[in-house]
Amino acid sequence: MYKLIIDKNKLDIRKTLNSGQVFRYHMLNDEQIFILMTGNHFVIVKSLDQGYLFECSEEVFKSIWSPYLDLNRDYDKVNRRIIRKDKRLKEAIKLHQGIRILKQDPFEMLITFIVSQSKAIPQIKKLVDGLSEEFGEQIGTYDHVKIYSFPRPKDLAHLKEADFREMKFGYRASYLEAGVDMFLNTSEDLSELSDEALKTKLISVKGVGDKVASCVMLFGYGRHKSFPIDVWMRRIVMALYYPEESIKISDKKLEKFGKEMYGQDAGIAQQYLFEYGRIKIKN
DSSP: EEEEETTTTTTOOHHHHHHHHSOOEEEEEEEHHHHHEEETTEEEEEEEETTTEESSSHHHIIIIIIIHHHTTTTHHHHHHHHHHHHHTHHHHHHHHHOOOOOOOOOHHHHHHHHHHOOOOHHHHHHHHHHHHHSSSSSEETTTTEEEEEEOGGGGSOOHHHHHHHHHTTTGGGGHHHHHHHHHHOOOSOGGGGGGHHHHHHTTTTTTHHHHHHHHHHHHHHHHTTTOOOHHHHHHHHHHHTTTTTOOOOHHHHHHHHHHHOOOGGGGHHHHHHHHHHHHHOOO
């Protein structure tokens, strides 16, 4: 067991899991017990008054779960930098501090964010869990909940578009086949690529556009300069920064604006902007 003593304003696992960046997890016992999963790893986490109890050794916590939860980053400094850029986000940061950008498995992020297109989170989770149950391995059980690893590219290599369609992935079926093929047939280490080269590689996959690529870069590769723009983020950025703009502004321009505005903290800022928009933008 490893006991992490930390203020919930510095790490709030419940808020982080509910922030739309992760689709494989379980929350039990009135959201006081969490099952965190990434790749073929999992851990049971119990909420304490002054932190969390991780059912793993200190060595495993430091090697897997501390990086996963981005605990080496000083979010107080990040928050101060963001507020200096736009004081309006002070309210959102105060309400939602404790959200961290998870460092997840890149292949899992590509597949799950392809699935996420035009789907609500409960539907995404159901599809992703089904994929894990069918092609991953059962790696544990907790309170009658079976825990599965996420399949590796080789585990899905035999699947074609028709197979994914049969599993109810709809039009995303051909995109999933293409995503698996890219990981299977790429010899270079994608984590070593520059941001620009990595994004080019990701958007070369059929069905992967700027938004999905940016999400994979941010949540899978830890590229915190990424600034994903979806329909909701577009509405927020337009309302906050281009309220009088009558001509259409492309998503690429909005993404560029976010990167230039918030620099190294763009990915974290977009999480706060998302929450700010939920508070302030009604339509």
